[in-house]
Amino acid sequence: MRKAFAIPSVAIAAAAFPLLTMSAASAAHDGSYQADLGSLNDSGVTGTGMVTLEGDQAIVTVEANGVLAGSPHAQHFHIGAQGVCPPASADSDGDGIVTTADGIPFYGEIGASLTTEGDTGADSGLAVDRFPTPEGDSYTYERTFSIDQATQEAFAAGTAVLVVHGIDVNGNGEYDAEAGQSSLDPSLPLEATAPAACGVLNASQMGQMPAGGADTGAGATSGIEEQAAIGVGALAAAGAVAAGTVAYRRRQAADQA
Numbered sequence: 001m002r003k004a005f006a007i008p009s010v011a012i013a014a015a016a017f018p019l020l021t022m023s024a025a026s027a028a029h030d031g032s033y034q035a036d037l038g039s040l041n042d043s044g045v046t047g048t049g050m051v052t053l054e055g056d057q058a059i060v061t062v063e064a065n066g067v068l069a070g071s072p073h074a075q076h077f078h079i080g081a082q083g084v085c086p087p088a089s090a091d092s093d094g095d096g097i098v099t100t101a102d103g104i105p106f107y108g109e110i111g112a113s114l115t116t117e118g119d120t121g122a123d124s125g126l127a128v129d130r131f132p133t134p135e136g137d138s139y140t141y142e143r144t145f146s147i148d149q150a151t152q153e154a155f156a157a158g159t160a161v162l163v164v165h166g167i168d169v170n171g172n173g174e175y176d177a178e179a180g181q182s183s184l185d186p187s188l189p190l191e192a193t194a195p196a197a198c199g200v201l202n203a204s205q206m207g208q209m210p211a212g213g214a215d216t217g218a219g220a221t222s223g224i225e226e227q228a229a230i231g232v233g234a235l236a237a238a239g240a241v242a243a244g245t246v247a248y249r250r251r252q253a254a255d256q257a
């Protein structure tokens with residue numbers, strides 16, 4: 001018998017706050033996460049990543065714009081490091097390119113591979129025949145798959161990072177070895193595996209934030225997931241988000257006046 005149904009006060013709480021109680025009763029990592037993809041290596045690639053976690057299931061959407069057409073773009077959840085995107089100074093050999101290996105101290109190793117079919121583990125990290133290969137310069141990727149415990153925990157800790165790979169340094173429209181070999185697999189050109197875009201997957205409260213609020217809101221929301229799990233402070237947090245929205249609207253109104 002499950003304790004939750006034996007205690008009347010919990011049942012009352014469940015009726016009053018069904019969403020909070022659900023998140024407390026199921027995996028503590030459940031929730032929605034969002035990444036704003038910023039360009040690395042002057043790739044011009046931007047986009048967004050949306051991930052909803054339900055237990056070990058990750059419902060994933062990636063939108064990438066400005067990618068090299070006709071070439072596969074490896075994409076991963078990287079985990080277990082600082083949970084940040086590498087700065088240009090991460091370039092270890094001074095060739096002007098931040099390779100995937102250069103980025104690992106910042107965004108970590110591969111926790112999951114966002115393949116189009118089959119395995120989604122770290123072992124599929126370079127499965128170039130199973131990654132999005134857009135005809136044009138953008139793609140939308142949607143897939144639901146299970147992720148391991150370490151990756152779930154990285155989401156909760158705010159250290160999961162979405163990385164899209166594949167750049168065209170010399171602008172010839174394809175991956176070639178002019179810029180060197182991959183730091184991960186010498187049989188692949190560096191261009192195929194170097195990161196093109198990167199974004200930290202932050203917990204997103206209520207699914208979305210007001211436009212322009214990503215910079216100020218990301219830090220404030222990163223701890224909300226834990227607060228919701230213990231049920232205390234979640235209402236205060238929701239109030240803070242609402243207050244922020246009001247303040248934002250006031251600023252907008254002031255700008256227009």
Ligand SMILES: [Cu+2]
Nearest residue numbers: 075076163165
């Ligand atoms: Cu990666």
